[in-house]
Amino acid sequence: MTSENTQRPSPEQIRRAPKALLHDHLDGGLRPATIVELADEVGYQGLPVTDPAALGDWFQAAADSGSLERYLETFAHTCAVMQTTEALRRVAAECAEDLAADGVVYAEVRYAPEQHLERGLTLEQVVEAVNDGFREGERRAREAGHRIRVGALLTAMRHAARALEIAELANRYRDLGVVGFDIAGAEAGFPPTRHLDAFEYLKRENNHFTIHAGEAFGLPSIWQALQWCGADRLGHGVRIIDDIEVADDGGIKLGRLASYVRDKRIPLELCPTSNLQTGAASSYAEHPIGLLRRLHFRATVNTDNRLMSGTSMSREFEHLVSTFRYTLDDMQWFTVNAMKSAFIPFDERLAMINDVIKPGYAELKAEWLFRQSAAQTAMTSGSAGKKG
Template structure:
């Protein structure tokens, strides 16, 4: 009875209540549509394609659902366009933490590019401090609502620009003030991570953490460079590692040397299923590499990427995976522990989150099934 009970797929309500960990989410990819409309009105931004929240949400999803990473990235001009004041950054950050906590996320690393929020006259430090204050306010509101969440920031440099070292230095200055690491993002093709080696070498000298967007729209060379030239701690997406894995008709699997290295070294993959479908990195949930990567025990994690553009949340991402692969609470816990192990906070704090929050949370959900079975 126990094994049958624990193998049952969770309901949507159980998925929502389950503790979740989010490593790959963009601040400018997740504002509430109603907030965008209000901020556009307040800041004088007159380029929104729709001025009603529901229609604006639909526009973002449709525009992002193009199969092209470049077209997908164009949608950010509107979210970034209204996030140019301290008040706007504070509000979006606070609501981000609040929304994630309500969805069962207990730990999140949210990334944003400070260099993209300077058009209203803010300096880089002012941007970082406004976002951090917003995250702390969002954590406070979550506690008041009966939820718990801890939010850390990843400072992102745009790979097509030339400010990576400057942003890396900024991340290092604020590493004990809410910033937990560094990232580079933007279109991969034509903008290899090796252009920013000075930033990565600086971070390694400072014993700081960084992740690199790699293996999303571009393939194995991007992953190889991120790991072997730059020394990334994690791979942002990394979904194209599947190109180095051969699965025969009889089910046998052969890993290439890069895939073997990624698995053997337990390099975390920040997989974002819904986003990957939109940008053409995977054709469907059923064909998404996460299914095979889970079976092969890669350090796979589940993430949202951009909640607004994908019309998603952590719960919805897991709902898709549960529906597609019949994942159980045990599978959800496996992905969640993977993510917490891979977070950029100190080891003892990660361990405390796993042992004091995540495992007890899943144990409670599983015990509800046992109680329900016993009652019948």
């Protein structure tokens, strides 16, 4: 029996497997009950429903439009209740707790400080509140028997004009909980080149940044993010598939941009469920991640927005295991890819891979083999008993 047949993980093993997450939005992962409670505390009356279960269903249904612009509209409700230091600390702490309980050992969670100023907070107060929340969530996770490290990515909105200001903010809080910078928002009409001053500043400071590119818009967005802006990673990047030609006989030809992305090992922050919701893919089976995995791109698996997509890292991997018959080896490959691509120092990435991720998967594989051996022994014993 090959490893493809012998090491396909169960949902319980998927949950326990150590996972690394690079693309998760803080304002896209709130617990529905928390939204309801915070809305009541701050007097926000714009929620479509106030029952937590129904609200969770509403967010997912509203995001299932096939349009990135419609998908982004749902964030008005979550941002509305994230305008105080107490709310930001709570949301960040619960984010870390939820990810750790799902087996995530390393996460980079992004948010846009400029979207949390409506009640008088400064940009610095927003960053410090979120950082405090992440540290509290890490502490609670340890008490619950889980380990996780969370780094923040500060995001600038691509339709606004504060990218340089947010980039400078990210640099000031570097090594204080912030690990990098990002731009997000609707791609069409708002190319990354609008914010070249921010990217040039970050490069001068030897700082890290990723760019949302190749999600709803195509190859030009990816090309600009890489060649004009110098992105370290691509937020989504799923439309790189447009530069890969698959012939009827199964032959595959990579265009020059796709070849560049693969050859340079540029990480793709792929978010399968979210990509289905925004129309970047029509089904899990048709999602480019299957082909990108086979072609050995630096593909990673991510959640994007856990609330809007009704997802988690475990659910993302469950879909991929079911669709592509992925094994524990495949899960480890995606996870190591993500950890290699993280915005923390090399020695810390290496320690996480060698001391946490690889041992975690080795334990799961040994456990699987033990169960298989026990099952085969039981079958053999049963057959012998029948013959006797």
